[in-house]
Amino acid sequence: MSRPPRRTLLLVGGAGRMGRLLARFFSRRGFRVAIADPRGALPGFPSAGLDAARDADVVLVSVSLEGTADAVRDVLARDPRGLVCDVASVKAPVVPLLTRAARKGLRVASLHPMFGPSVRTLKGHDLIVCDAGNAAAAEEARRLFDGAGLLVRTIPLAEHDPWVARTLGLAHLLALVAGSALGASHVDLTALDGLASTSFRNLLALARPILEQEPDLTLPIQRLNPGTKATLDVLSREIDSWREALLGSDPAAFERKLRGARRALARHRAGSS
Secondary structure, eight states, rough: OOOOOOEEEEEEETTTTHHHHHHHOOOOOEEEEEEHHHHHHTTTTTTOOOGGGOSSEEEEEEGGGGHHHHHHHHHHTTTSSEEEEEOOOOTTTTTHHHHHHHHTTEEEEEEEEETTTTTOOOOOOOEOOOOOOOOHHHHHHHHHTTTTTOOEEEHHHHHHHHHHHHHHHHHHHHHHHHHHHHHHHTTTOSTTTTTTTHHHHHHHHHHHHHHHHHHSHHHHHHOOTTTTHHHHHHHHHHHHHHHHHHHOHHHHHHHHHHHHHHHHHHHHHHOOO
């Protein structure tokens, strides 16, 4: 009895770090993975042109954030018969492309792996699947990762950027502000033993990975997300509000602010239990 043919997956931009992670992941899951990347081949995988998108079972676009819209547009111009997804961390540039393609009946969805390419295993990490107007395609995209141990949530494509700005974006902003505040305060981090609290070490654990990222990774996530300004405005208002609660004349203001923050985190604990 002959085996069914292996499903084909075209990885556009597969020579990048996230592309290499995805290429290995899907190859282990039985896909015949080909790479379409002008930067060159990925060792161990065949190269292909974009015309291969027409007949591939799955096309994944994993290029720079600034280049994602052009790459998705080029793929969709081939009228692909299979599933097409991007893995960009900001969706605003591709929203009109994907929603228009979904109205035409193309099988399109959008993915956001909420982890970096340096992870050793996907188990326990989060993955956002965005429904671009074709619920069956979004479900097909989710099934690509069945059994990988990921924590997966499907949301409408339009909700992605506001959510990411308020969560991932806020975490990045806090890390950037913490790093620059430590520098401006002339805090010496070369010899912390015996001097650092647990909370301060946790702060450094948050800030360091973000500060060590290349600027061309961090900046576009903030600059291209339409929700970044609103998050910055909230952060600025909250800093002013905490300043008043800590230094103002109303002793009950701090307790009110603290109760509000505790309620927010209590909702998180209830949702994750």
